[in-house]
Amino acid sequence: MVMFLKGMGPLLLFFILGLWLVSPLTQENDREKRFLTQHFDHHPTGRDDNYCETIMRERDLTNPCKDMNTFIHADYPKIKAVCEDNAGDPYQDERFRISKSQFQVTNCRHHGGSTRPPCRYRATADSRYIVIACEHGLPVHLEKTITAKKFT
Structure with a gap:
């Protein structure tokens, strides 16, 4: 066993280093995928x-019933571009960006007493800036999301 590990040393080290480098990227991709599932x-x-009732159920956002969720209706590259200077501006601190233009959105708000399915939602369609x-x-x-940008 020791001889086997000794012979695999450089390869094993390379493999572990690869996992260490890829891990943060995987976590980011998971967060991006969650964002897309919940809001795109x-x-x-x-x-x-x-x-609202259909998409919330299809996206598995109804167990328990999510109180409120917003869906953004745009090409993914346009949403992603808000992360860059050409389509987004810093907002409040370095963590957030606000879109330079408005997006079509649908807000789905849960109504009813129970947080258990079947969930009932009310839709509000709007055009808003996204943060x-x-x-x-x-x-x-x-x-x-906000209806008007405040410039100071």
Whole structure:
């Protein structure tokens, strides 16, 4: 066994180093995938209560019923571009970016007493600026949406 490990030393070290380098990227990709699951829908089918109830269930956001969720309706590259200077500006601190233009969004708000499925949602379609957190140029968190940017 020791002879086997001795012969595998450089290869084993290379493998462990590779895992160590890839691990943060995997975590970022997981956060980006979660962001996309929770907030990205390029081609909505309607933007009414039925849309909210269907997409919230399809995206597994109903166990328990999520109180409120916002879906952004745009090409992914346009959302991702908010993480860069050409389409986004710093917002409050270095963690957040605000879009330079508005996005079509649908807010799905839970209504009803129980937090257990079946969940009932009310839809509000709007056009709003998005405030997102970015890590290494990738959107990972939707902080909020706002109707008007305040310039000071």
